[in-house]
Amino acid sequence: MPTAGPDSSTATSTAHSSQTVRDVVIRLAGNSQDGIQAIGGFLARLAGRSDQDVMTFMTIPATIAGGPSIFQVRMGSGEILSPGDRSDLLVAFHQHSYEAHRAQLRDGGVLLYDADTVKPDATDTRIRAVGAPITSGTVAATGGSSKDKGKNIYVLGLIARLFDLNVEKLKGLMKERFGKKSEEVFNQNVRIFDAAYAHPLGDDVRACFEFGPARAATGARPMVTMDGNQAVVMGLVTAGVRFGAAYPITPASSIMEDLRAALPKYGGMYVQCEDEIAAIATALGFSYAGHVAVTNTSGPGMSLKMEALGWGIMAEMPLVIVNVQRGGPSTGLPTMVEQSDLVQAIGGTHGDAPRIVLAPCSVGDCFYATYEAVQLAREYSVPVIVLSDQALSTRIEAFPEPDLAKLYIEPGVKLAPVEGEYKAYAFDKPTHHVPPGTPMLGGKYPTVTGLEHDETGHPNASAPNHQKMTARRREKIKALAAKLPRPEVYGDQEGDVLLVGWGSTFGQIREAAKSLRTQGRKVGHLHIRHISPLPQGLAEIFAKYRQVDVVEINDEGLYGYGQLASLLRSALAQPHIRSICKTDGLTFKVQEILAGVSRLDATAQR
Amino acid sequence: MFTLTRPTPAAVPAAPLTKATLKADTPTWCPGCGDFAVLAAFQRVLEKLQIPQQNLVTLAGIGCSSRLPYFVNTHGGHFIHGRALPFAAGVSLGRDDLHVVVFGGDGDGFSIGGNHLDHTARKNIKITYVIMDNSVYGLTKKQTSPTSPVGFKSKSDPTGALDPALNPMRRLLGTGATFVARAYVGQLQHMTDMIERAMKHDGFSVVEVHTHCSNFYEDAFDCFNARKGGHVDLIDETKHDVTDINAAFKLASLETPGVFGVFYEVKDQPSKNAREAELMARVQAKFPTTDGRTLLQAAFDRMK
Numbered sequence: 001m002p003t004a005g006p007d008s009s010t011a012t013s014t015a016h017s018s019q020t021v022r023d024v025v026i027r028l029a030g031n032s033q034d035g036i037q038a039i040g041g042f043l044a045r046l047a048g049r050s051d052q053d054v055m056t057f058m059t060i061p062a063t064i065a066g067g068p069s070i071f072q073v074r075m076g077s078g079e080i081l082s083p084g085d086r087s088d089l090l091v092a093f094h095q096h097s098y099e100a101h102r103a104q105l106r107d108g109g110v111l112l113y114d115a116d117t118v119k120p121d122a123t124d125t126r127i128r129a130v131g132a133p134i135t136s137g138t139v140a141a142t143g144g145s146s147k148d149k150g151k152n153i154y155v156l157g158l159i160a161r162l163f164d165l166n167v168e169k170l171k172g173l174m175k176e177r178f179g180k181k182s183e184e185v186f187n188q189n190v191r192i193f194d195a196a197y198a199h200p201l202g203d204d205v206r207a208c209f210e211f212g213p214a215r216a217a218t219g220a221r222p223m224v225t226m227d228g229n230q231a232v233v234m235g236l237v238t239a240g241v242r243f244g245a246a247y248p249i250t251p252a253s254s255i256m257e258d259l260r261a262a263l264p265k266y267g268g269m270y271v272q273c274e275d276e277i278a279a280i281a282t283a284l285g286f287s288y289a290g291h292v293a294v295t296n297t298s299g300p301g302m303s304l305k306m307e308a309l310g311w312g313i314m315a316e317m318p319l320v321i322v323n324v325q326r327g328g329p330s331t332g333l334p335t336m337v338e339q340s341d342l343v344q345a346i347g348g349t350h351g352d353a354p355r356i357v358l359a360p361c362s363v364g365d366c367f368y369a370t371y372e373a374v375q376l377a378r379e380y381s382v383p384v385i386v387l388s389d390q391a392l393s394t395r396i397e398a399f400p401e402p403d404l405a406k407l408y409i410e411p412g413v414k415l416a417p418v419e420g421e422y423k424a425y426a427f428d429k430p431t432h433h434v435p436p437g438t439p440m441l442g443g444k445y446p447t448v449t450g451l452e453h454d455e456t457g458h459p460n461a462s463a464p465n466h467q468k469m470t471a472r473r474r475e476k477i478k479a480l481a482a483k484l485p486r487p488e489v490y491g492d493q494e495g496d497v498l499l500v501g502w503g504s505t506f507g508q509i510r511e512a513a514k515s516l517r518t519q520g521r522k523v524g525h526l527h528i529r530h531i532s533p534l535p536q537g538l539a540e541i542f543a544k545y546r547q548v549d550v551v552e553i554n555d556e557g558l559y560g561y562g563q564l565a566s567l568l569r570s571a572l573a574q575p576h577i578r579s580i581c582k583t584d585g586l587t588f589k590v591q592e593i594l595a596g597v598s599r600l601d602a603t604a605q606r
Numbered sequence: 607m608f609t610l611t612r613p614t615p616a617a618v619p620a621a622p623l624t625k626a627t628l629k630a631d632t633p634t635w636c637p638g639c640g641d642f643a644v645l646a647a648f649q650r651v652l653e654k655l656q657i658p659q660q661n662l663v664t665l666a667g668i669g670c671s672s673r674l675p676y677f678v679n680t681h682g683g684h685f686i687h688g689r690a691l692p693f694a695a696g697v698s699l700g701r702d703d704l705h706v707v708v709f710g711g712d713g714d715g716f717s718i719g720g721n722h723l724d725h726t727a728r729k730n731i732k733i734t735y736v737i738m739d740n741s742v743y744g745l746t747k748k749q750t751s752p753t754s755p756v757g758f759k760s761k762s763d764p765t766g767a768l769d770p771a772l773n774p775m776r777r778l779l780g781t782g783a784t785f786v787a788r789a790y791v792g793q794l795q796h797m798t799d800m801i802e803r804a805m806k807h808d809g810f811s812v813v814e815v816h817t818h819c820s821n822f823y824e825d826a827f828d829c830f831n832a833r834k835g836g837h838v839d840l841i842d843e844t845k846h847d848v849t850d851i852n853a854a855f856k857l858a859s860l861e862t863p864g865v866f867g868v869f870y871e872v873k874d875q876p877s878k879n880a881r882e883a884e885l886m887a888r889v890q891a892k893f894p895t896t897d898g899r900t901l902l903q904a905a906f907d908r909m910k
Contacts, residue, residue: 224906262905265893266902277692278725285695291610291700311685410898412613417618438616439659446681449683
């Protein structure tokens with residue numbers, strides 16, 4: 001039996017119904033109004049409930065409707081790390097979907113196409129083409145009442161049949177989704193589903209996708225399934241964030257939408273502002289009022305927030321900023337992925353302005369990194385940036401349910417009188433602002449300001465004061481660096497190549513490292529979650545490898561190195577740190593990383 | 607209803623607000639600046655209203671006028687240029703127990719922060735906004751402002767301003783603000799009354815105050831100054847219906863020097879603070895509990 005490998009050629013070309021596949025990559029290609037995200041969502045949630053690891057890779061077109069749209073689901077009973085380089089099954093809703101994605105289907109893979117709209121190349125023997133009346137079958141199942149609305153459910157029925165998915169569980173999920181609207185909507189969708197399920201598909205292309213046994217290990221937590229933006233929201237709420245503000249922007253809007261819907265329930269609110277500047281200003285206002293707040297955005301919005309970010313750093317105001325990166329600069333590639341905001345995150349805004357930057361490496365880590373960001377914002381009284389990206393925001397993964405008994409933080413503003421002279425910025429202790437409503441028994445009330453100020457917060461432009469305060473803002477961030485856990489290296493602890501990455505590329509880099517190790521090379525993988533400050537000990541770890549290849553989705557820049565690689569080279573001054581970069585708006589394929597390693601091998605200096 | 611916007615107040619003996627307790631830094635304004643009168647009026651209002659000192663928040667953006675938070679002893683914030691209103695929105699919406707007053711100039715309010723004025727007013731967020739309009743950029747030493755008249759000679763318009771000035775009162779009435787008034791620093795008692803009524807208003811209240819810059823535009827408001835042959839016409843509210851927006855626009859369209867007083871005041875519009883509280887109550891009514899952890903656990907359960 002094939003197993004999860006770097007190129008994921010899995011759902012066996014000679015599959016029979018008796019066989020069990022360990023993981024399968026299904027790509028659904030259509031237009032954005034075809035509802036293919038819903039299919040992906042059902043499949044992902046089905047797998048999540050079955051205690052499977054699920055990873056999806058989804059793109060949505062920038063246009064509202066009509067443009068090409070894909071959703072890719074990889075489901076497996078083993079460890080699923082990446083979206084999968086090539087697909088085992090391609091579902092094509094339209095001729096253009098087929099044309100655009102046929103090459104991406106693996107050898108012996110299955111094309112499932114709408115026989116009403118797609119005419120596949122009959123001479124293509126590389127793949128197996130199976131037609132089904134997706135459009136006419138849907139119309140017939142609804143008695144001609146709803147045109148072709150519901151094609152996605154028809155396809156879900158076909159896939160369920162093809163892979164022998166658990167129909168009962170799927171219908172349960174459909175009940176949750178449609179039952180709220182009305183019983184009739186649910187029944188209609190079941191009719192479509194059943195019609196498709198009954199449609200005969202050749203046994204020779206039926207693979208049996210049986211989920212492995214549920215995780216029965218004692219103490220194992222149930223799995224939860226969500227996308228990266230939802231995980232950010234859950235992390236914020238768990239950490240006690242109840243207030244924030246934002247402006248709509250792709251691909252970050254769903255964070256605002258979910259918080260707007262959720263926070264009133266918890267006694268808080270999320271405000272949609274007139275622009276990105278107002279959003280960060282309002283969030284800073286909430287924080288000043290005593291509620292550590294959040295604003296979420298993507299690249300262009302992040303650029304607009306820069307002046308206010310500087311105020312937050314100067315005034316030492318806690319704040320969480322979630323930047324769901326997309327392709328830039330300017331309007332750039334709104335619906336595609338890029339990791340090109342790192343330099344902005346660590347250094348954007350004028351002046352010397354140290355801040356904390358975290359980069360989650362998976363959907364589950366979107367929860368934990370955001371949760372940590374809130375904690376750090378509180379502890380260090382500073383804006384903390386969470387660098388997510390478009391791939392994480394739209395990817396659906398299952399991960400063990402976070403333990404609320406340990407993690408949940410109850411929010412609330414505490415107002416206790418302050419005695420004596422109050423120094424918000426005392427040189428000998430960290431800043432913790434007193435929120436308004438606090439009686440100042442010493443008589444003097446504080447003003448927070450973006451002007452350079454002395455220990456009490458009073459404006460002070462003297463040179464010695466500015467030097468001391470600049471150092472104070474720097475040293476508190478360095479103090480965090482000293483507390484961060486030493487980064488862990490996967491694989492060989494010394495040797496040939498250390499693959500270094502950050503953010504959403506974790507799975508592909510890990511698979512690349514595994515693949516290189518099976519070839520007998522001594523390879524490690526280190527993923528950096530704390531971008532600013534960097535953890536200590538990196539130089540010692542890097543020195544143990546002949547080459548350090550930094551993998552990131554951004555440009556090699558004017559001097560030949562990507563953004564994290566440039567930071568590492570300047571921080572550690574190690575010339576064997578080099579770059580594997582790309583800017584095609586898509587997440588890394590494992591093969592691309594392997595090719596990059598080969599390329600750098602050829603020119604290795606040591 | 608469960609809300610985090612009303613924390614338990616700190617138990618302290620109420621100390622009366624006096625001129626002495628309200629005194630903070632000595633103002634850094636130039637001698638003869640009109641802004642001193644605005645500060646004096648604000649302090650008079652605070653002494654009269656006796657709002658607990660710890661619940662007062664004085665905020666500002668950037669400009670000469672925006673130094674005011676340093677000169678009054680309340681919780682305060684000196685934010686960035688033009689953005690004091692959205693910052694104040696967070697403070698106000700986050701805390702129902704606070705009284706939030708924002709000071710700023712014509713550059714802050716009508717130029718760099720114009721968009722925020724529109725939306726903070728439209729949403730009727732409970733904030734009092736005092737625009738200290740001197741028709742010149744004073745802190746940066748005399749450039750043309752959006753309220754500088756055509757022909758005004760400044761460093762950015764050495765041959766005289768080319769662009770028409772903005773009409774502040776029409777602008778403010780157009781935002782949807784629920785309390786709009788106009789005052790002049792030469793009429794201290796009237797200005798004090800305007801600020802007091804603004805602070806008592808439940809919603810977004812704005813007072814446009816004409817305050818001369820003694821260094822760069824001293825004669826800006828001579829037409830209001832009796833000593834210099836000008837005069838101030840006060841609005842007679844027995845004749846002007848303050849709830850009539852069309853009547854207010856008519857007053858705002860009068861030739862300079864126009865009239866002073868409350869142009870517009872409506873009390874039946876709920877503030878955003880109230881609307882958000884109503885939303886909270888409505889949403890919470892659908893759930894059996896307001897315990898955060900229980901609600902969050904249920905949210906996780908739906909993702910299983």
